[in-house]
Amino acid sequence: xxxxxxxxxxxxxxxxxxxxxxxxxxxxxxxxxxxxxxxxxxxxxxxxxxxxxxxxxxxxxxxxxxxxxxxxxxxxxxxxxxxxxxxxxxxxxxxxxxxxxxxxxxxxxxxxxxxxxxxxxxxxxxxxxxxxxxxxxxxxxxxxxxxxxxxxxxxxxxxxxxxxxxxxxxxxxxxxx
Amino acid sequence: xxxxxxxxxxxxxxxxxxxxxxxxxxxxxxxxxxxxxxxxxxxxxxxxxxxxxxxxxxxxxxxxxxxxxxxxxxxxxxxxxxxxxxxxxx
Numbered sequence: 001x002x003x004x005x006x007x008x009x010x011x012x013x014x015x016x017x018x019x020x021x022x023x024x025x026x027x028x029x030x031x032x033x034x035x036x037x038x039x040x041x042x043x044x045x046x047x048x049x050x051x052x053x054x055x056x057x058x059x060x061x062x063x064x065x066x067x068x069x070x071x072x073x074x075x076x077x078x079x080x081x082x083x084x085x086x087x088x089x090x091x092x093x094x095x096x097x098x099x100x101x102x103x104x105x106x107x108x109x110x111x112x113x114x115x116x117x118x119x120x121x122x123x124x125x126x127x128x129x130x131x132x133x134x135x136x137x138x139x140x141x142x143x144x145x146x147x148x149x150x151x152x153x154x155x156x157x158x159x160x161x162x163x164x165x166x167x168x169x170x171x172x173x174x175x176x177x
Numbered sequence: 178x179x180x181x182x183x184x185x186x187x188x189x190x191x192x193x194x195x196x197x198x199x200x201x202x203x204x205x206x207x208x209x210x211x212x213x214x215x216x217x218x219x220x221x222x223x224x225x226x227x228x229x230x231x232x233x234x235x236x237x238x239x240x241x242x243x244x245x246x247x248x249x250x251x252x253x254x255x256x257x258x259x260x261x262x263x264x265x266x267x
Contacts, residue, residue: 058248094248101250103189108196 002028004042008052034066044081047088060094185256188219
Protein backbone atom coordinates (compact mmCIF):
# COMPACT_ATOMS: atom_id res chain seq x y z
CA UNK A 1 0.00 0.00 0.00
CA UNK A 2 1.33 3.41 -0.99
CA UNK A 3 0.77 6.37 1.34
CA UNK A 4 0.89 9.99 0.24
CA UNK A 5 1.68 12.72 2.75
CA UNK A 6 0.56 16.18 1.65
CA UNK A 7 2.88 19.10 2.32
CA UNK A 8 1.49 22.64 2.35
CA UNK A 9 3.55 25.71 3.20
CA UNK A 10 3.25 25.71 7.00
CA UNK A 11 2.71 21.97 7.43
CA UNK A 12 4.98 20.64 10.14
CA UNK A 13 4.04 17.06 11.01
CA UNK A 14 4.66 15.73 7.49
CA UNK A 15 8.00 14.24 8.57
CA UNK A 16 6.38 12.58 11.62
CA UNK A 17 3.77 10.98 9.37
CA UNK A 18 6.46 10.01 6.88
CA UNK A 19 8.59 8.43 9.61
CA UNK A 20 5.65 6.34 10.87
CA UNK A 21 4.78 5.12 7.38
CA UNK A 22 8.34 4.49 6.31
CA UNK A 23 10.00 3.31 9.53
CA UNK A 24 7.16 1.92 11.68
CA UNK A 25 4.64 0.58 9.18
CA UNK A 26 7.23 -0.11 6.50
CA UNK A 27 4.93 0.96 3.69
CA UNK A 28 5.76 2.93 0.56
CA UNK A 29 5.89 6.66 1.18
CA UNK A 30 5.37 9.53 -1.24
CA UNK A 31 5.41 13.18 -0.22
CA UNK A 32 2.90 15.23 -2.23
CA UNK A 33 3.53 18.95 -2.69
CA UNK A 34 0.42 21.13 -2.51
CA UNK A 35 1.03 22.37 -6.05
CA UNK A 36 1.10 18.85 -7.47
CA UNK A 37 -1.78 17.94 -9.73
CA UNK A 38 -1.76 14.18 -9.31
CA UNK A 39 -1.64 11.77 -6.39
CA UNK A 40 1.18 9.71 -7.92
CA UNK A 41 -0.65 6.42 -7.47
CA UNK A 42 -1.16 6.70 -3.72
CA UNK A 43 -3.77 4.42 -2.15
CA UNK A 44 -4.17 6.56 0.96
CA UNK A 45 -3.61 10.30 1.26
CA UNK A 46 -2.73 11.83 4.63
CA UNK A 47 -3.16 15.54 5.38
CA UNK A 48 -0.87 16.12 8.36
CA UNK A 49 -1.01 18.79 11.02
CA UNK A 50 0.57 22.19 11.16
CA UNK A 51 -0.47 25.65 10.10
CA UNK A 52 -1.09 25.42 6.37
CA UNK A 53 -0.84 28.84 4.75
CA UNK A 54 -0.28 30.35 8.20
CA UNK A 55 -3.89 29.64 9.23
CA UNK A 56 -4.76 32.91 7.50
CA UNK A 57 -8.42 33.93 7.67
CA UNK A 58 -9.44 30.61 9.28
CA UNK A 59 -7.54 27.38 9.73
CA UNK A 60 -7.72 25.47 6.47
CA UNK A 61 -9.60 28.22 4.63
CA UNK A 62 -6.80 28.96 2.16
CA UNK A 63 -5.35 25.46 1.89
CA UNK A 64 -8.50 24.24 0.20
CA UNK A 65 -7.52 26.23 -2.91
CA UNK A 66 -4.30 24.26 -3.39
CA UNK A 67 -4.25 22.49 -6.78
CA UNK A 68 -3.81 19.12 -5.05
CA UNK A 69 -7.04 19.57 -3.06
CA UNK A 70 -9.12 19.25 -6.21
CA UNK A 71 -7.46 15.89 -6.90
CA UNK A 72 -8.01 14.80 -3.30
CA UNK A 73 -11.72 15.71 -3.55
CA UNK A 74 -12.14 13.60 -6.67
CA UNK A 75 -10.11 10.79 -5.09
CA UNK A 76 -12.40 10.83 -2.01
CA UNK A 77 -15.50 10.86 -4.24
CA UNK A 78 -14.22 7.68 -5.89
CA UNK A 79 -13.94 6.08 -2.45
CA UNK A 80 -10.24 6.79 -1.94
CA UNK A 81 -8.83 6.78 1.58
CA UNK A 82 -8.18 10.28 2.90
CA UNK A 83 -6.93 10.89 6.41
CA UNK A 84 -6.89 14.32 8.04
CA UNK A 85 -4.90 14.85 11.21
CA UNK A 86 -5.26 18.03 13.24
CA UNK A 87 -4.81 20.87 10.75
CA UNK A 88 -5.42 18.33 7.98
CA UNK A 89 -8.83 17.58 9.53
CA UNK A 90 -9.59 21.31 9.57
CA UNK A 91 -8.63 21.59 5.90
CA UNK A 92 -11.00 18.72 5.03
CA UNK A 93 -13.82 20.59 6.81
CA UNK A 94 -13.10 23.85 4.97
CA UNK A 95 -12.85 21.98 1.68
CA UNK A 96 -16.32 20.53 2.26
CA UNK A 97 -15.08 16.92 2.36
CA UNK A 98 -16.25 16.73 5.97
CA UNK A 99 -19.38 18.40 7.31
CA UNK A 100 -19.32 20.99 10.06
CA UNK A 101 -16.58 23.29 11.30
CA UNK A 102 -14.15 23.62 14.17
CA UNK A 103 -14.20 26.16 16.96
CA UNK A 104 -11.72 26.95 19.71
CA UNK A 105 -11.88 24.73 22.78
CA UNK A 106 -13.48 26.24 25.90
CA UNK A 107 -10.21 26.52 27.83
CA UNK A 108 -8.29 28.16 24.95
CA UNK A 109 -5.40 25.99 26.11
CA UNK A 110 -3.33 23.54 24.13
CA UNK A 111 -4.31 20.14 25.44
CA UNK A 112 -2.16 17.11 24.82
CA UNK A 113 -3.08 14.14 26.92
CA UNK A 114 -3.79 10.45 26.86
CA UNK A 115 -7.43 9.92 26.25
CA UNK A 116 -9.89 7.09 25.92
CA UNK A 117 -11.59 6.42 22.66
CA UNK A 118 -14.70 4.39 22.15
CA UNK A 119 -14.67 3.21 18.56
CA UNK A 120 -18.20 3.21 17.19
CA UNK A 121 -17.49 1.72 13.79
CA UNK A 122 -15.12 -1.12 13.17
CA UNK A 123 -15.96 -1.63 9.51
CA UNK A 124 -13.78 1.19 8.18
CA UNK A 125 -10.29 0.78 6.82
CA UNK A 126 -8.79 2.90 9.58
CA UNK A 127 -10.59 1.38 12.53
CA UNK A 128 -10.44 -2.22 11.41
CA UNK A 129 -6.84 -2.31 10.27
CA UNK A 130 -5.06 0.40 12.13
CA UNK A 131 -4.67 0.50 15.90
CA UNK A 132 -5.32 4.00 17.17
CA UNK A 133 -2.89 4.63 20.00
CA UNK A 134 -3.30 8.27 20.73
CA UNK A 135 -5.64 11.05 19.92
CA UNK A 136 -4.41 14.57 20.31
CA UNK A 137 -7.03 17.16 21.02
CA UNK A 138 -6.32 20.70 19.93
CA UNK A 139 -9.76 21.94 19.31
CA UNK A 140 -13.27 20.76 19.53
CA UNK A 141 -15.03 19.79 16.34
CA UNK A 142 -18.67 20.66 16.42
CA UNK A 143 -21.44 19.27 14.37
CA UNK A 144 -23.33 22.58 14.30
CA UNK A 145 -25.93 23.16 11.67
CA UNK A 146 -24.48 20.87 9.08
CA UNK A 147 -25.18 17.79 11.14
CA UNK A 148 -28.59 18.95 12.32
CA UNK A 149 -29.76 18.74 8.76
CA UNK A 150 -28.59 15.15 8.51
CA UNK A 151 -30.73 12.17 9.33
CA UNK A 152 -29.75 10.14 12.42
CA UNK A 153 -28.60 7.33 10.13
CA UNK A 154 -26.30 9.62 8.21
CA UNK A 155 -25.04 11.14 11.43
CA UNK A 156 -24.47 7.70 12.93
CA UNK A 157 -22.37 6.72 9.95
CA UNK A 158 -20.23 9.82 10.28
CA UNK A 159 -19.47 9.05 13.90
CA UNK A 160 -16.38 6.87 14.00
CA UNK A 161 -15.20 7.27 17.56
CA UNK A 162 -16.09 9.11 20.70
CA UNK A 163 -13.79 10.50 23.36
CA UNK A 164 -14.69 9.14 26.79
CA UNK A 165 -13.77 11.20 29.82
CA UNK A 166 -12.89 8.83 32.67
CA UNK A 167 -13.35 11.61 35.25
CA UNK A 168 -16.81 12.79 34.29
CA UNK A 169 -17.92 9.65 32.49
CA UNK A 170 -19.19 11.88 29.72
CA UNK A 171 -18.88 11.17 26.06
CA UNK A 172 -17.81 13.93 23.73
CA UNK A 173 -19.16 13.54 20.25
CA UNK A 174 -16.48 13.15 17.67
CA UNK A 175 -17.44 13.18 14.04
CA UNK A 176 -15.02 12.05 11.47
CA UNK A 177 -14.80 9.68 8.59
CA UNK B 178 -15.98 51.62 -13.01
CA UNK B 179 -15.83 53.01 -9.51
CA UNK B 180 -13.50 51.98 -6.74
CA UNK B 181 -15.47 51.14 -3.61
CA UNK B 182 -14.48 49.77 -0.21
CA UNK B 183 -16.49 47.00 1.40
CA UNK B 184 -16.21 46.87 5.19
CA UNK B 185 -17.01 43.30 6.18
CA UNK B 186 -17.64 42.20 9.75
CA UNK B 187 -17.57 38.49 10.55
CA UNK B 188 -18.89 37.36 13.93
CA UNK B 189 -19.37 34.00 15.61
CA UNK B 190 -23.03 32.95 15.42
CA UNK B 191 -24.95 33.68 18.63
CA UNK B 192 -25.30 29.93 19.32
CA UNK B 193 -21.56 29.33 18.99
CA UNK B 194 -19.56 29.46 22.20
CA UNK B 195 -16.94 32.24 22.00
CA UNK B 196 -14.19 31.54 24.54
CA UNK B 197 -12.13 34.45 23.14
CA UNK B 198 -14.97 36.82 23.96
CA UNK B 199 -15.36 35.32 27.45
CA UNK B 200 -11.64 35.70 28.10
CA UNK B 201 -11.70 39.36 26.99
CA UNK B 202 -14.75 39.91 29.19
CA UNK B 203 -12.85 38.48 32.18
CA UNK B 204 -9.88 40.73 31.34
CA UNK B 205 -12.13 43.79 31.26
CA UNK B 206 -13.68 42.76 34.61
CA UNK B 207 -10.16 42.51 36.09
CA UNK B 208 -9.53 46.08 34.94
CA UNK B 209 -12.68 47.19 36.74
CA UNK B 210 -15.08 47.29 33.80
CA UNK B 211 -17.65 45.28 35.69
CA UNK B 212 -20.55 46.73 33.75
CA UNK B 213 -19.55 44.60 30.74
CA UNK B 214 -22.36 42.16 30.04
CA UNK B 215 -20.97 40.28 27.07
CA UNK B 216 -18.05 40.36 24.61
CA UNK B 217 -17.97 38.67 21.23
CA UNK B 218 -14.77 38.62 19.17
CA UNK B 219 -15.02 38.63 15.39
CA UNK B 220 -13.08 39.83 12.35
CA UNK B 221 -13.05 43.05 10.36
CA UNK B 222 -12.07 42.81 6.70
CA UNK B 223 -11.74 45.69 4.20
CA UNK B 224 -12.05 44.79 0.54
CA UNK B 225 -11.35 47.42 -2.13
CA UNK B 226 -12.95 46.55 -5.42
CA UNK B 227 -14.04 48.03 -8.72
CA UNK B 228 -17.71 47.85 -9.62
CA UNK B 229 -20.06 49.41 -12.19
CA UNK B 230 -22.55 50.31 -9.48
CA UNK B 231 -23.41 49.71 -5.84
CA UNK B 232 -25.81 46.89 -6.56
CA UNK B 233 -23.11 44.99 -8.44
CA UNK B 234 -20.62 45.68 -5.65
CA UNK B 235 -23.06 44.36 -3.02
CA UNK B 236 -23.72 41.22 -5.05
CA UNK B 237 -20.00 40.51 -5.49
CA UNK B 238 -19.12 41.13 -1.83
CA UNK B 239 -22.02 38.93 -0.69
CA UNK B 240 -20.61 36.12 -2.88
CA UNK B 241 -17.10 36.67 -1.43
CA UNK B 242 -18.49 36.37 2.10
CA UNK B 243 -20.41 33.20 1.29
CA UNK B 244 -17.56 31.51 -0.54
CA UNK B 245 -14.58 32.46 1.58
CA UNK B 246 -14.66 35.35 4.06
CA UNK B 247 -17.11 33.69 6.48
CA UNK B 248 -17.72 30.05 7.37
CA UNK B 249 -21.50 29.79 7.31
CA UNK B 250 -21.54 26.90 9.77
CA UNK B 251 -20.18 28.94 12.66
CA UNK B 252 -20.10 32.58 11.53
CA UNK B 253 -22.44 35.39 10.47
CA UNK B 254 -21.36 38.30 8.31
CA UNK B 255 -22.54 41.78 7.49
CA UNK B 256 -20.99 44.54 5.44
CA UNK B 257 -21.37 48.07 4.25
CA UNK B 258 -19.91 49.57 1.13
CA UNK B 259 -18.33 53.02 1.02
CA UNK B 260 -17.57 55.04 -2.08
CA UNK B 261 -13.94 55.84 -2.30
CA UNK B 262 -14.95 58.38 -4.94
CA UNK B 263 -12.20 57.41 -7.35
CA UNK B 264 -13.09 56.79 -10.95
CA UNK B 265 -10.86 53.99 -12.23
CA UNK B 266 -11.95 54.38 -15.84
CA UNK B 267 -9.09 55.48 -18.03
